Amino acid sequence: MSIVVTGASGQLGPLVVESLLERGVDPAEIVATGRAVEKLGALADRGVRTERLDFDDVPDTVPWLGEGDVLLLVSGSEVGKRVPQHQAVVDLAVRSGVRRIAYTSAPAADDTTLAIAPEHAATEQLIRASGLPFTFLRNGWYTENYQQAFEQARETGVVTSSAGDGRVASAPRADFAAAAAAVLATEGHEGAVYELFGDVAWSFDELAAAFAEVLGRDVTYQRLMPDEHRALLVSFGLDEGTAGFVVALDQAIADGLLGLTPGDLSRLTGRPTEPLLETVRSWV
Template sequence: MIVVTGATGHLGKLVVEGLLEKLPADQVAAAVRSPEKAADLAERGVEIRRADYTDPGSLVTAFKGADKVLLVSSSEVGQRAAQHQAVIEAAKQAGVGHLVYTSAPQATTSALVLAPEHKATEELIQASGLPATILRNNWYNENYLDTIKQAVATGSFVGSAGEGRVASAARADYAAAAVAVLTGEGHEGKIYELTGDVAWSNAELAAEIGKATGREITYTDLPADEHAKALAQAGLPEPVAGFVAALDANIKDGLLAETTPDFHALTGRPSTPIGVTVAEIVDAG
């Protein structure tokens, strides 16, 4: 039995879909905070198990009989380490044979603003003694959904990443890598740095949006403090605006620029170029 946490979320749902292409539905369980949101999966024969990262008892029950568990990292920044610790302890208590975790690029050594909670989680996994695989996912193409939509609407977008590059891939790519690990053999003890095949800059993103819309799109690079101020003026809460600007500073420093062969090695296919995702978002309106 393979249990996928966060199975109604963007990434978890894609992993479940990928597993169902390879395995009978009765070998897949969806661990979700709100079981009613997984009704469509239940109709297809997937076992739905309630699992709340803040309710350790629910996690032990959700992982009962699981050979493998995919821990999709929590979306609650600032609470992740504690929530992930509950999952790890429950997996150990339930006798899970293989834990797979979605982490961040170079999590244990990177200055990336998102890295500390992932570093803490990786250390907890190692200390647990559970056989584990770490999937260090680079940026998602879909992280730029709002930026692309804004550029389509206004003809421009701003940032503070300078000429920094992002080796992103589509969310479906990272899901495919997770499916390959969950359905494959010999991945225990491995860390995979998963990236897109090509790293791109904001100027290149503007060019891709321009290509998809058939008109000129401009990118304006701002100092980090001005970028944060512009985001706050656009309605983002100040802490969030500061966080986004900090991420751009990380990109400017090259922390998301490295490409690796790990994705292709796991899936046997190329990653989805940012231009393909841009075109899909533009076409969808």
């Protein structure tokens, strides 16, 4: 049996492979796949099998995926293309006879107004329709999503958002990767749907305070109305569609969609999620 991880040339996938190795999984039993195989060299040096898998060009069969394997489908990054890409990988998994598929989805994917959710909900539906035993890892917000805001605060002393008093229960990618590794390497997860968030939901005032402590300078939270936020983003060079998408995500935070703390993430990893301040300190 092999554990096959897609997206291993991206940001989350290699951390999942690293977590599997930390759990003591034999590197010879891990297959790390990605579109950019040249980025998989460090994993190959650890004894992990590396293979190319392009979501836009999924073959009918591959020699490295077979009966009894467990597959992690790390969601694609190309908004608008995810559903057909994911369908191609799921079809390959069905043809290959995999034992179980895990998928990195979005919070409450099938019952939310979150802007990123529709493609994830559609993917969950097609996985259910495939008949494969599944596990859905509904990943919340990565703390790293605010690394650019940290750099802006370093320069300007300001954090801008239209999220109001909304809170974000974020965690670093490494915590989500550890949860995925636990699901891949252990039994008892068939049919499970995990809502994965950090243990603590922080406000943007608290985000600004964390930035200030690490940077050693005053940082304030500038609250914007959605229209103001959209106009500011456009003035920075974002197109209208992207600016609207960012503002919609902040509205989701204002509505409380990303501030949940169900505890699934820390239960899967067996440890508390990394606090906001600790992650921010790692960016210096």
